Amino acid sequence: GAVVSQHPSRVICKSGTSVKIECRSLDFQATTMFWYRQFPKQSLMLMATSNEGSKATYEQGVEKDKFLINHASLTLSTLTVTSAHPEDSSFYICSAGRGHEQFFGPGTRLTVL
Amino acid sequence: KNEVEQSPQNLTAQEGEFITINCSYSVGISALHWLQQHPGGGIVSLFMLSSGKKKHGRLIATINIQEKHSSLHITASHPRDSAVYICAGFGNQFYFGTGTSLTVIP
Numbered sequence: 001g002a003v004v005s006q007h008p009s010r011v012i013c014k015s016g017t018s019v020k021i022e023c024r025s026l027d028f029q030a031t032t033m034f035w036y037r038q039f040p041k042q043s044l045m046l047m048a049t050s051n052e053g054s055k056a057t058y059e060q061g062v063e064k065d066k067f068l069i070n071h072a073s074l075t076l077s078t079l080t081v082t083s084a085h086p087e088d089s090s091f092y093i094c095s096a097g098r099g100h101e102q103f104f105g106p107g108t109r110l111t112v113l
Numbered sequence: 114k115n116e117v118e119q120s121p122q123n124l125t126a127q128e129g130e131f132i133t134i135n136c137s138y139s140v141g142i143s144a145l146h147w148l149q150q151h152p153g154g155g156i157v158s159l160f161m162l163s164s165g166k167k168k169h170g171r172l173i174a175t176i177n178i179q180e181k182h183s184s185l186h187i188t189a190s191h192p193r194d195s196a197v198y199i200c201a202g203f204g205n206q207f208y209f210g211t212g213t214s215l216t217v218i219p
Contacts, residue, residue: 034206038154044199044207046206091154100143100161100163100203103158106156
């Protein structure tokens with residue numbers, strides 16, 4: 001089946017630094033990728049829709065200047081958490097696919113000290 | 114009210130028991146996904162359903178489009194089935210249920 005990878009799987013950073021998370025579709029092209037955030041013991045929350053070659057669409061309440069999304073190619077979308085703070089610590093997951101056939105990445109656990 | 118509701122929230126079962134997790138949705142969707150999330154966090158897509166029923170090993174998923182309801186069944190449950198199971202409806206975006214935490218005791 002289709003595979004979506006994320007890198008890194010785990011990152012610990014100091015408050016104020018920026019962190020980049022990559023989401024790659026390994027064996028298919030994805031014009032749209034989705035980024036989610038999951039707090040402990042809660043379900044996934046859609047943050048933004050990443051569109052190849054155009055600006056991402058952010059969900060209400062998600063700061064676009066805080067969470068920068070770049071979808072530079074049909075196989076790669078990146079999420080950059082800028083000036084990270086401890087409250088940004090969370091599990092970040094991406095999905096990619098064709099229409100309603102979506103495949104999830106393994107997730108990236110971000111811890112901001 | 115969430116667009117996708119799951120029940121139960123928590124479920125503990127003895128090894129070998131038949132398990133059912135229910136999902137109801139109120140939004141228009143083109144497909145319904147059942148996802149499995151282990152404690153490490155990674156998500157595995159178990160099923161994608163548009164209609165009817167699908168079976169994979171000991172797992173069975175059904176959907177009733179008219180009633181906007183889906184169920185995930187696990188036959189002969191095993192401790193390695195312990196995970197969080199998430200129901201997600203996909204229209205133009207995903208609508209996630211809050212998950213069902215399953216613990217299967219040996």
